[in-house]
Every structure is written in structure tokens, then in C-alpha cells.
Amino acid sequence: MAKFVVPKEIHHGLGSLENLKEIKGKKAVIVIGGSSVKKNGSLEKTQAFLKEANIESVVFGGVEADPSIETVKKGAEFFTQEQPDVIVGLGGCSAIDAAKAMWVYYEYPESTLEELAAPFAVKTMRNKAYFVAIPTTSGTGTEITGLAVITDHEKGTKYPIVSHELTPDVAIIDGELCASMPAHVTANTGLDALSHSVEAYVSNIADRYNDALAKDSVDLIFKNLPTAYNEPENLEVRQAMHDASCMAGMAFTNVWLGIVHSMSHQLGGTFGIPHGCANAILMPNVIRYNSKVTDKYNDLAALFGKCNAQEFAVEVEKLRDAVGVVPSIKAYGIDEKTWNEKIDTLAENAMKDPCTLFNPRKPELEEIKAIYNACYEGKKINVDGLTCTIYS
Ligand SMILES: NC(=O)c1ccc[n+]([C@@H]2O[C@H](COP(=O)([O-])OP(=O)(O)OC[C@H]3O[C@@H](n4cnc5c(N)ncnc54)[C@H](O)[C@@H]3O)[C@@H](O)[C@H]2O)c1
Ligand SMILES: [Zn+2]
Incomplete structure (x- = not known):
């Protein structure tokens, strides 16, 4: 016997970002990395489509490559302040993984990274928000996976947080967003x-x-x-x-x-x-x-x-x-x-x-x-x- 788990909705094809117009919610936090999603216009388009869905959006930016636990905690504090019911991870896998981990800390503020890194330690999610993943690199598959990789630089360790609870609810696979990749x-x-x-x-x-x-x-x-x-x-x-x-x-x-x-x-x-x-x-x-x-x-x-x-x-x-x-x-x-x-x-x-x-x-x-x-x-x-x- 085996189980097959993937996101509930996967929108794919050129221009499929526009499916954001159909999603439900009141307020979104969009988590991004550096400037690539601003330069290639995908952040602006994402915000415009969310507006058409009557969803207000705010941005948490500056997630670094191989995201750190400090960034995750800062993001979770931002979530607590903004109280989103939709989390959008937009960018390379680093931005999306950081958004997944922020989401866990938003729902369970007392978590520690060591605890979460134990197999399947993540408790039931979606008490406060659901998750939309929009990748702009074609590599890790994080828009599909129940995995987020977070680094503790003090300990010099990369922690994989593994749980099907982290599988995004909606994945948008729009190749247009990748044209700017070096x-x-x-x-x-x-x-x-x-x-x-x-x-x-x-x-x-x-x-x-x-x-x-x-x-x-x-x-x-x-x-x-x-x-x-x-x-x-x-x-x-x-x-x-x-x-x-x-x-x-x-x-x-x-x-x-x-x-x-x-x-x-x-x-x-x-x-x-x-x-x-x-x-x-x-x-x-x-x-x-x-x-x-x-x-x-x-x-x-x-x-x-x-x-x-x-x-x-x-x-x-x-x-x-x-x-x-x-x-x-x-x-x-x-x-x-x-x-x-x-x-x-x-x-x-x-x-x-x-x-x-x-x-x-x-x-x-x-x-x-x-x-x-x-x-x-x-x-x-x-x-x-x-x-x-x-x-x-
Ligand atoms: N969650 C998972 O399932 C999973 C699986 C494997 C690896 N990982 C983790 O993923 C991370 C690496 O992610 P990655 O390979 O997507 O790289 P990344 O997110 O670190 O991005 C690499 C660089 O490309 C830039 N970039 C991204 N999209 C761009 C675009 N469309 N145009 C221009 N620039 C763009 C970013 O700003 C960054 O500078 C590592 O931390 C790794 O451990 C996660
Ligand atoms: Zn890999």
C-alpha cells in the first residue's frame, strides 16, 4: 500500500499566474527573496491579481539564499502583526521554503527548529492560513513538496522540516516567471x-x-x-x-x-x-x-x-x-x-x-x-x- 500526496490545486501553463484571481481570502502576506521578482514584474502581477480577488496584500522581503532561522522568526513576527489568512511564497525555493517555515511559526509560535526537524513533527496546519506557492526557478519542486530547508548558521547546520502538512494548497507553475533566470x-x-x-x-x-x-x-x-x-x-x-x-x-x-x-x-x-x-x-x-x-x-x-x-x-x-x-x-x-x-x-x-x-x-x-x-x-x-x- 502507498499514499500519493500533492497540492489540491496545481495551475500550470504560460500565464497561469492569473489563476490567483480565483483564490479566496481576505489578506495575503507575499514572501519574496531579493529584487528578482520586482525586476521581472512578477510581484506587481501577483499583487494585481490578488486585488482582483479582493485580497489585500503586503510583502515580506529580503529572504536570503539558504534562508536562516533568524529570517524565519522575523517573518513569523510580521505574520503575527499582519494576521494573513493566505501565505504566498513567490520566488526561488529559498523564498518559498522560508515562507513555509514562517507559516509554521505563525501557527505554532513556541516551536523550535530542532523539534520541527524531527520526522513529521509539524502539527496540524491551516488553523490561521493556507499556502500558495509560486516558484520562479525550475529545480527543487518545493511548490509540491512537504519539505522546507532552513539553516541555523550558529550551529552550521541545515535543517530539513519534513511533513505532508507543509505541502502547499495551491501551486502555480507559470514558465513566464522563469525567463529572467540567469x-x-x-x-x-x-x-x-x-x-x-x-x-x-x-x-x-x-x-x-x-x-x-x-x-x-x-x-x-x-x-x-x-x-x-x-x-x-x-x-x-x-x-x-x-x-x-x-x-x-x-x-x-x-x-x-x-x-x-x-x-x-x-x-x-x-x-x-x-x-x-x-x-x-x-x-x-x-x-x-x-x-x-x-x-x-x-x-x-x-x-x-x-x-x-x-x-x-x-x-x-x-x-x-x-x-x-x-x-x-x-x-x-x-x-x-x-x-x-x-x-x-x-x-x-x-x-x-x-x-x-x-x-x-x-x-x-x-x-x-x-x-x-x-x-x-x-x-x-x-x-x-x-x-x-x-x-x-
Ligand atoms: N523544499 C524543497 O523541496 C527543497 C528541495 C531541494 C532543495 N531545497 C533548498 O532550496 C534552496 C535553493 O533554492 P533555488 O535553487 O530555487 O535557489 P534560490 O531560491 O536560492 O535562488 C537562487 C538565485 O536565483 C535568483 N532567482 C530566482 N528566480 C529568479 C528569476 N526568475 N529571475 C532572476 N533571478 C532569480 C534568486 O534571487 C537567487 O539569487 C536551498 O536552500 C536548498 O537547500 C529545498
Ligand atoms: Zn535536490
Whole structure:
């Protein structure tokens, strides 16, 4: 038996932002990041559509990348002062995740981040407000997921708050809002979406509902990401990437992710390597490693007229190169001394990451280290998981 949870309403397509005109409520707080939603006009349009729905709106701005608990608490105080019955998260995933966490503190002011980070600790939501998510990056799928990632900079830790209670009520997937994304953000977020669909497809709790979404999302990303990177104003392609990211989000919020994410979380936290970039460095070798226990990568290779995991891993490398992402951790600029000092901790923490539980192959610590070291050098790991070969 399994359960499939997604938002009650998902509006998608170019111009779908206008569905805001139909939503119900009295007062909205719109949570945004920096200036991108002001510059690209999406904030102004959002406020105008809310006005047509007779909803008054106020803005909480300034959410930083990888939002902090301090920002979340400031936002929650603003909510308490303004008493919204609708929360709108508008922007990249950082703004939307911060809005989700502010919403929790608004409903439960006594919460602590440590408590909330315990699995499924979030109590019943929607006592004060419901949640509308409007993403402007095509990557994390937060508009769909029951997940918010918040950072405690004092403790140097990123906390995932996980609960289906955090699944937005309304998601708006309008590719027009993404046309202003810079090329490197398009590349990193698009490769993050690819890692969601590939990891969900081979998850050890995968099922056919999620397989269908994940596989089609892989296909869409390979067909559209290079064009989105090279022709930012191509709106059809922006919509295809936005849909793909959303479909990958539907799959992974239900069947979870694997060790690409377990390992990438450590590279992000320790070296600040952008999440999608770290995933794209790790993914080909994780595919090679996992292929010993699953033949599901063969289906993904078949999308290219190929037949096995090794060939699919090469297609991922080609896509990574096509959108200007570095092929190794060393090439990102991490020196060997620093790498050797950190590798043991990185591997130990990756083993403990919750995503490891859903990987199709149960890794040993030494195998995680071997995959990390191969990815550091830009070498190919062998399917045994412990030896690697130099790229020809
Ligand atoms: N909630 C989830 O399901 C989930 C899943 C994976 C990762 N995450 C978290 O998501 C965060 C990263 O989110 P992200 O990748 O969306 O990046 P982001 O929100 O940090 O945005 C990256 C940059 O792009 C800019 N930007 C966003 N949209 C733009 C647009 N349309 N035009 C111009 N500039 C734009 C932002 O202002 C920012 O400078 C991390 O904190 C990560 O841990 C969350
Ligand atoms: Zn991810």
C-alpha cells in the first residue's frame, strides 16, 4: 500500500499566474527573496491579481539564499502583526521554503527548529492560513513538496522540516516567471530537477505512479534544458522545464531520493557548492554504483536509444557539459589538502542523511568515500563501488 500526496490545486501553463484571481481570502502576506521578482514584474502581477480577488496584500522581503532561522522568526513576527489568512511564497525555493517555515511559526509560535526537524513533527496546519506557492526557478519542486530547508548558521547546520502538512494548497507553475533566470541558475536548478527525477525513479520505494512522472520529467529535462540555458526568453521551453521540475517534485515528495542527495548535502554545507552543481558531479558515478542492484536505469537509457546504465551515465555527463557545469569537485576549486581533511566527515554525514535510506543499493562507508574520491578527481567509479578508472 502507498499514499500519493500533492497540492489540491496545481495551475500550470504560460500565464497561469492569473489563476490567483480565483483564490479566496481576505489578506495575503507575499514572501519574496531579493529584487528578482520586482525586476521581472512578477510581484506587481501577483499583487494585481490578488486585488482582483479582493485580497489585500503586503510583502515580506529580503529572504536570503539558504534562508536562516533568524529570517524565519522575523517573518513569523510580521505574520503575527499582519494576521494573513493566505501565505504566498513567490520566488526561488529559498523564498518559498522560508515562507513555509514562517507559516509554521505563525501557527505554532513556541516551536523550535530542532523539534520541527524531527520526522513529521509539524502539527496540524491551516488553523490561521493556507499556502500558495509560486516558484520562479525550475529545480527543487518545493511548490509540491512537504519539505522546507532552513539553516541555523550558529550551529552550521541545515535543517530539513519534513511533513505532508507543509505541502502547499495551491501551486502555480507559470514558465513566464522563469525567463529572467540567469544561465548558471537555469543550469544548476535544472540539473537539481534531473537528480530528483532520476533518484525518485530508482528509489527503493518507487511505484508506478511516481515512475510515470519521474521518467517523463527526465525526458523533458534532456530535451529542454540546453535550450533553456542558451535561449532564456524561449517561453515554451521555460514552461517545459517548469513542468518537468514540478513533476519531479511530485515523484520525489512521495518516494524520496538517494545518495546523490545524501552526498550533495554535505558538499553544499561544507564547501558551498551549489546544490544542482554538486548533484550533477555526483550523479553519473552514483548511477554506475547503483546499477549493480537495479536495471531501471536501462529504461532511462532507452530514452536515447541506448540500453544500459553506463550509457545513461554518459548522457548525464554530456548534459552537464552542455550547460557549463564543472565535471569534478576539484574543478570547482576545492584544493587537495582541504579535501583530504574533510573526506571522512563528509562520508560519515552522508551515511546518516535520511536520503540514504531510500537508495536502491545500501552503501558501506568505504564505498561512499570511494565515490566521493572518484568525483573529486573526475574519475569513473566501477560498479563494484570501490575502484575507479580514469576517463579516456
Ligand atoms: N523544499 C524543497 O523541496 C527543497 C528541495 C531541494 C532543495 N531545497 C533548498 O532550496 C534552496 C535553493 O533554492 P533555488 O535553487 O530555487 O535557489 P534560490 O531560491 O536560492 O535562488 C537562487 C538565485 O536565483 C535568483 N532567482 C530566482 N528566480 C529568479 C528569476 N526568475 N529571475 C532572476 N533571478 C532569480 C534568486 O534571487 C537567487 O539569487 C536551498 O536552500 C536548498 O537547500 C529545498
Ligand atoms: Zn535536490
